[in-house]
Amino acid sequence: MKKKLFITRKFPAQIVEPLREYYDISQWDEEEMVIPRDKLLAAVADCEVLWVTLADQVNEELLSHAPNLKLVTNLAVGYNNIDVQALRKRGVMATNTPGVLTNTTADLVMGLLLATARRIPESERYLREGKWKSWYPMQLVGKDVSGATIGIIGMGRIGQAVARRAKGFDMKVLYNNRRRRHEAEEMYGFQYASLEELLKQSDFVVIMTPYNNDTEGLIGAEELALMKDDAVIINASRGGIIDELALYDTLKEGKLWAAGLDVFEQEPIAMDHPLLTLSNVVALPHIGSASLETRTAMLMLNVKELTAYGQGKAVTNRID
Numbered sequence: 001m002k003k004k005l006f007i008t009r010k011f012p013a014q015i016v017e018p019l020r021e022y023y024d025i026s027q028w029d030e031e032e033m034v035i036p037r038d039k040l041l042a043a044v045a046d047c048e049v050l051w052v053t054l055a056d057q058v059n060e061e062l063l064s065h066a067p068n069l070k071l072v073t074n075l076a077v078g079y080n081n082i083d084v085q086a087l088r089k090r091g092v093m094a095t096n097t098p099g100v101l102t103n104t105t106a107d108l109v110m111g112l113l114l115a116t117a118r119r120i121p122e123s124e125r126y127l128r129e130g131k132w133k134s135w136y137p138m139q140l141v142g143k144d145v146s147g148a149t150i151g152i153i154g155m156g157r158i159g160q161a162v163a164r165r166a167k168g169f170d171m172k173v174l175y176n177n178r179r180r181r182h183e184a185e186e187m188y189g190f191q192y193a194s195l196e197e198l199l200k201q202s203d204f205v206v207i208m209t210p211y212n213n214d215t216e217g218l219i220g221a222e223e224l225a226l227m228k229d230d231a232v233i234i235n236a237s238r239g240g241i242i243d244e245l246a247l248y249d250t251l252k253e254g255k256l257w258a259a260g261l262d263v264f265e266q267e268p269i270a271m272d273h274p275l276l277t278l279s280n281v282v283a284l285p286h287i288g289s290a291s292l293e294t295r296t297a298m299l300m301l302n303v304k305e306l307t308a309y310g311q312g313k314a315v316t317n318r319i320d
């Protein structure tokens with residue numbers, strides 16, 4: 001008998017079809033809408049394998065509805081939607097998608113850096129709204145990226161890819177990480193700094209840590225107050241690492257140049273969120289890894305794990 005696999009989204013048919021060799025597959029058939037929780041809890045009742053996205057919370061509650069569950073594949077590298085301890089307790093494995101989205105996400109961080117520093121979205125709105133009447137010296141002036149100091153909090157795969165790109169912009173790179181990256185320091189001249197020094201010295205602060213109990217609220221009012229008044233903060237990691245209301249207050253008081261945000265405490269962000277009232281906030285709908293090549297690679301990495309499990313082989317990229 002084939003193993004039962006439940007997929008919480010409608011993924012492209014050509015990606016899913018080959019898995020039918022090993023699995024009896026059912027899936028939520030909406031591409032854009034998250035599966036309602038009650039439907040998900042009912043759907044996992046008899047499944048052995050579950051393929052989820054970040055929008056699905058895999059926690060004690062779900063596990064209590066899924067007595068046969070053995071494997072969860074997560075279509076993301078960050079796995080803050082998964083209660084790893086609860087899984088471990090029940091002997092359920094989980095996998096994620098490290099590596100394949102590193103460059104694409106780092107590219108987007110550079111996009112946010114340029115967009116905020118050079119006011120690109122604001123300038124585009126200005127043009128489309130018919131406000132462009134002439135050229136004048138101080139029109140829509142931004143701040144330079146070239147030669148500025150970037151401080152990266154979370155110097156993992158994506159953080160280091162951002163740092164290498166920043167070198168290409170002749171930026172000075174400071175970083176803070178749980179452990180020193182001696183090799184990267186020697187090879188590229190990146191400099192380790194305490195969180196406090198990084199916040200004080202950087203013109204651009206980029207957050208690239210995972211979201212967990214240690215990083216929740218890592219950047220609050222006190223930390224924002226340490227930053228330069230004309231600094232930019234970028235978060236393409238996870239919402240909840242920056243305190244959004246503290247960020248709003250700081251921006252509103254003119255104590256920061258801008259913020260570039262790909263992620264939010266609540267996603268999708270509420271349209272009446274105060275941050276969206278500020279023209280120096282560049283807000284994106286969590287598109288860090290959203291290139292056709294990378295989203296396909298992420299799906300295919302999950303397929304690789306599912307195929308291995310279907311064949312009775314070991315899975316790789318285990319979360320623990």
Ligand SMILES: NC(=O)c1ccc[n+]([C@@H]2O[C@H](COP(=O)([O-])OP(=O)(O)OC[C@H]3O[C@@H](n4cnc5c(N)ncnc54)[C@H](O)[C@@H]3O)[C@@H](O)[C@H]2O)c1
Binds near residue numbers: 262
């Ligand atoms: N916006 C997006 O679409 C998108 C795409 C991919 C990844 N992400 C996020 O980016 C995160 C990083 O991805 P990665 O592949 O680089 O992961 P990674 O594990 O390679 O890197 C994370 C780094 O953060 C460091 N770190 C952890 N806690 C820290 C702390 N308190 N202070 C300083 N450093 C700390 C770790 O030591 C590690 O070096 C993911 O967890 C995910 O949440 C977002």
